[in-house]
Amino acid sequence: xxxxxxxxxxxxxxxxxxxxxxxxxxxxxxxxxxxxxxxxxxxxxxxxxxxxxxxxxxxxxxxxxxxxxxxxxxxxxxxxxxxxxxxxxxxxxxxxxxxxxxxxxxxxxxxxxxxxxxxxxxxxxxxxxxxxxxxxxxxxxxxxxxxxxxxxxxxxxxxxxxxxxxxxxxxxxxxxxxxxxxxxxxxxxxxxxxxxxxxxxxxxxxxxxxxxxxxxxxxxxxxxxxxxxxxxxxxxxxxxxxxxxxxxxxxxxxxxxxxxxxxxxxxxxxxxxxxxxxxxxxxxxxxxxxxxxxxxxxxxxxxxxxxxxxxxxxxxxxxxxxxxxxxxxxxxxxxxx
Amino acid sequence: xxxxxxxxxxxxxxxxxxxxxxxxxxxxxxxxxxxxxxxxxxxxxxxxxxxxxxxxxxxxxxxxxxxxxxxxxxxxxxxxxxxxxxxxxxxxxxxxxxxxxxxxxxxxxxxxxxxxxxxxxxxxxxxxxxxxxxxxxxxxxxxxxxxxxxxxxxxxxxxxxxxxxxxxxxxxxxxxxxxxxxxxxxxxxxxxxxxxxxxxxxxxxxxxxxxxxxxxxxxxxxxxxxxxxxxxxxxxxxxxxxxxxxxxxxxxxxxxxxxxxxxxxxxxxxxxxxx
Numbered sequence: 270x271x272x273x274x275x276x277x278x279x280x281x282x283x284x285x286x287x288x289x290x291x292x293x294x295x296x297x298x299x300x301x302x303x304x305x306x307x308x309x310x311x312x313x314x315x316x317x318x319x320x321x322x323x324x325x326x327x328x329x330x331x332x333x334x335x336x337x338x339x340x341x342x343x344x345x346x347x348x349x350x351x352x353x354x355x356x357x358x359x360x361x362x363x364x365x366x367x368x369x370x371x372x373x374x375x376x377x378x379x380x381x382x383x384x385x386x387x388x389x390x391x392x393x394x395x396x397x398x399x400x401x402x403x404x405x406x407x408x409x410x411x412x413x414x415x416x417x418x419x420x421x422x423x424x425x426x427x428x429x430x431x432x433x434x435x436x437x438x439x440x441x442x443x444x445x446x447x448x449x450x451x452x453x454x455x456x457x458x459x460x461x462x463x464x465x466x467x468x469x470x471x472x473x474x475x476x477x478x479x480x481x482x483x484x485x486x487x488x489x490x491x492x493x494x495x496x497x498x499x500x501x502x503x504x505x506x507x508x509x510x511x512x513x514x515x516x517x518x519x520x521x522x523x524x525x526x527x528x529x530x531x532x533x534x535x536x537x538x539x540x541x542x543x544x545x546x547x548x549x550x551x552x553x554x555x556x557x558x559x560x561x562x563x564x565x566x567x568x569x570x571x572x573x574x575x576x577x578x579x580x581x582x583x584x585x586x587x588x589x590x591x592x593x594x595x596x597x598x599x600x601x602x603x604x605x606x
Numbered sequence: 607x608x609x610x611x612x613x614x615x616x617x618x619x620x621x622x623x624x625x626x627x628x629x630x631x632x633x634x635x636x637x638x639x640x641x642x643x644x645x646x647x648x649x650x651x652x653x654x655x656x657x658x659x660x661x662x663x664x665x666x667x668x669x670x671x672x673x674x675x676x677x678x679x680x681x682x683x684x685x686x687x688x689x690x691x692x693x694x695x696x697x698x699x700x701x702x703x704x705x706x707x708x709x710x711x712x713x714x715x716x717x718x719x720x721x722x723x724x725x726x727x728x729x730x731x732x733x734x735x736x737x738x739x740x741x742x743x744x745x746x747x748x749x750x751x752x753x754x755x756x757x758x759x760x761x762x763x764x765x766x767x768x769x770x771x772x773x774x775x776x777x778x779x780x781x782x783x784x785x786x787x788x789x790x791x792x793x794x795x796x797x798x799x800x801x802x803x804x805x806x807x808x809x810x811x812x813x814x815x816x817x818x819x820x821x822x823x824x825x826x827x828x829x830x831x832x833x834x835x836x837x838x839x840x841x842x843x844x845x846x847x848x849x850x851x852x853x854x855x856x857x858x859x860x861x862x863x864x865x866x867x868x869x870x871x872x873x874x875x876x877x878x879x880x881x
Binding site: 337338340342343345347348349350352353354355356357358359360361363378379382383386387 | 668724730734765769
């Protein structure tokens, strides 16, 4: 695994967590997340890595370096998440690594009660969030995880935009008290940030200024696609603001209200069902604070009918740059009505 | 405590349960009456190392009351042991009370909010794993219902506890044989129940769950085997001590009328009399 190659981060002449570092080693978000977990564990003995037989997705360096703090529960997510609650009751900080669909859905009630109700200081890292498991089919797609995670009181929900952001998000989550859910993916995705990735939980980032409309995006790939869509629109004289809402809960209401006030039209972009995810969170905030027309781009109310490569799934659902730009053009006349 | 004192204490707990089931919208009478001696021996026979004056004291043993619906019995035991005033039992399921139908995490002596079945054992594993990692001597006790063991998470956790050799973990199953809809063997058979646990790698002992001497002997003998989690199968009677509630699912949950309260108290016998 690539993570093994770079787990001794001190050997690298590149700044850890930088774009150059990510590109040198071709790291995906889940790999930078795993490296950040190692950093957390090196600095603080309270961190444990919890696994449900998916450790080979970048988890083995942790197992090799901290065997006594690496616990594999086998293919048993309820057992793993319940035990995370128990470890947290003893002051440990469980870093729970599994696929997004299994951690939050298979063991949903353990997340709800053993983690969220008890404000357990545990972090869930959900890999293969969205449609990244393109060819694996809907059993491995995770298009409802944000809606589920967001509904739990006390839960913080984060969707980093790229591998750099995932690194800093993981460090931030490790130092943030209470349950945190982070959506990730194993494929190498487009880079958005350089080494100066500002990552404060709850504070969105303005990636591009613009006054005609705002593209509000969250998550791997689609934030980069939103930026590319802004380029397409700029060529036509449409100035789109682009926000990276990496923290979906608690959401940055101030930044959203400002964008609504100044641009008058919000288009949300997420690799998630259009119900209850980023679009829902933005709508809830903006409807109260600064109501403006909105469009919610995401996956319609359906499971993927056939398998295919990840980019093809995105294209089909209009979540690539062309699809986002087309939706923006179509929505623009609604502005100010 | 002497055997007589333990019996008296169990008797007192049952009186509290009767009043809670009569003065509130209702209580899980059957499962509270069946688990009474188990709680009595844990709390009053120097099994659980806990300090009511300092419920979160470091070094304490952990009790996870996974069959949280039987909260009336747990509250009665906690109150009698001094975790909160006995008077507070009168607030059971009253407006503004913390004594909810299923135990809240804010109640002194409660480590984990329970009531959704199948949660206690996985969480108990986490506490026990932390104890092993930190080389601390505290123990973790998890009380489950028998019907609860139909939940798959129990068996995921059973596998895990044996795999990690958690001999600092003790699970006690209140085997009263009756669940909400009827006898366990009719609804979803558990037998051969002890063999199931053994085959999962647990060291099993079976006792009469209303015999405080047997319970005491077993619970003072944990772990039953080095390197293995301990399972105490306590054979009990649902609704024990209350004639009309014994061995029936009709009193899995309910509110006692005034008349039923009197009958139940008569069945139990007056407080303060050595049984």
